[in-house]
Amino acid sequence: MWLFNSSIGRKVVMSVTGLSLVLFLLFHASMNITLLFSQEAYNMICEFLGANWYALVGTLGLAFLAVVHIVYAFMLTIQNYRARGNDRYAQEARQEGVDWNSKNMLALGIIILGGLCVHLFNFWFRMQFAEIIGHATGSFDPTDGAAYVRYTFSKWYYVAIYVVWLGAIWFHLTHGIWSGMHTLGASGNTWLPRIKVISNIFATLIVLMFLSVVICYACGLEPKLKDSCPQQTECCMKDKQDCCKAEKAECCKAHDEACKQACEQCCKGNCEECCKGNCAECCKAQKPECCKEGAECCKPDAECCKAEK
Numbered sequence: 001m002w003l004f005n006s007s008i009g010r011k012v013v014m015s016v017t018g019l020s021l022v023l024f025l026l027f028h029a030s031m032n033i034t035l036l037f038s039q040e041a042y043n044m045i046c047e048f049l050g051a052n053w054y055a056l057v058g059t060l061g062l063a064f065l066a067v068v069h070i071v072y073a074f075m076l077t078i079q080n081y082r083a084r085g086n087d088r089y090a091q092e093a094r095q096e097g098v099d100w101n102s103k104n105m106l107a108l109g110i111i112i113l114g115g116l117c118v119h120l121f122n123f124w125f126r127m128q129f130a131e132i133i134g135h136a137t138g139s140f141d142p143t144d145g146a147a148y149v150r151y152t153f154s155k156w157y158y159v160a161i162y163v164v165w166l167g168a169i170w171f172h173l174t175h176g177i178w179s180g181m182h183t184l185g186a187s188g189n190t191w192l193p194r195i196k197v198i199s200n201i202f203a204t205l206i207v208l209m210f211l212s213v214v215i216c217y218a219c220g221l222e223p224k225l226k227d228s229c230p231q232q233t234e235c236c237m238k239d240k241q242d243c244c245k246a247e248k249a250e251c252c253k254a255h256d257e258a259c260k261q262a263c264e265q266c267c268k269g270n271c272e273e274c275c276k277g278n279c280a281e282c283c284k285a286q287k288p289e290c291c292k293e294g295a296e297c298c299k300p301d302a303e304c305c306k307a308e309k
């Protein structure tokens with residue numbers, strides 16, 4: 001009850017949940033560093049942490065910590081707001097010496113929450129959730145985390161969103177870590193300044209670990225895939241890199257679909273012939289005139305693509 005009713009109890013809950021979430025971030029960032037050395041090794045970790053019972057227990061525990069931390073953040077903010085009452089403007093003025101980010105913890109928390117929703121949609125929904133429900137929710141295999149990372153950071157707007165998000169996380173952590181430790185008892189003129197320095201170093205380290213992956217993949221500096229499945233190149237002409245292993249079927253299906261659509265226009269219905277082997281070349285231009293243009297490949301009549309190659 002003390003944890004719900006008293007102000008110090010609520011702060012203890014905020015600190016314990018917040019510091020536990022920091023430990024998760026450290027684990028998550030360490031796992032992600034693998035992406036800088038080997039995409040295959042990262043996927044092995046993703047497979048290991050898929051929808052197994054221990055990963056699901058971890059996810060539920062994490063969700064519980066996050067929800068409690070967020071609910072208590074709102075409760076504490078409302079409590080502080082009420083306690084200040086009419087005097088709150090005077091209070092603001094007296095607090096001028098307080099760090100910028102300690103006064104903005106709730107605002108930073110809301111930005112972080114928004115970023116987290118985008119992040120969970122990009123990754124968790126397409127990976128662990130897809131495994132739980134048993135069918136794909138994204139374009140790649142649910143255990144192919146590296147493919148989702150490559151895809152996400154190939155888009156400039158996601159790179160921008162993640163940089164802003166990680167900036168907000170850095171501000172939130174530099175204040176949150178020392179403040180949480182202070183609430184749990186670390187204090188004194190000697191230790192408090194030290195704890196603040198340790199918090200800054202820790203927050204910077206975690207954020208740099210995440211950021212290095214974003215920058216590396218955005219700049220195309222990721223480690224190359226060992227098996228690039230050259231035998232599938234005729235099937236998946238666009239995304240050769242992603243045309244591996246379990247993605248093959250998906251990738252070929254997408255290609256066949258695209259080819260059929262192109263054939264509908266350019267080869268007047270002779271889709272099956274047109275999609276075979278080199279005749280796909282005929283459809284590349286994806287316009288009705290392609291049969292005439294590619295005269296050697298496709299004779300200029302309705303039967304143009306049929307077995308000509």
Ligand code: HEM
Nearest residue numbers: 032046049050058059062123124127128145149210213214
């Ligand atoms: C470059 C940055 C990041 C990358 C590449 C990344 C990648 C991923 C991937 C691939 C997953 C899915 C794992 C799976 O379901 O098997 C995931 C899940 C998750 N990420 Fe991140 N992440 C990044 C940053 C962050 C940050 C900064 C946070 C927190 C503020 C975060 C919180 C989470 C959470 C809560 C999950 C769900 C975990 C679970 O299912 O148990 N991630 N992330």
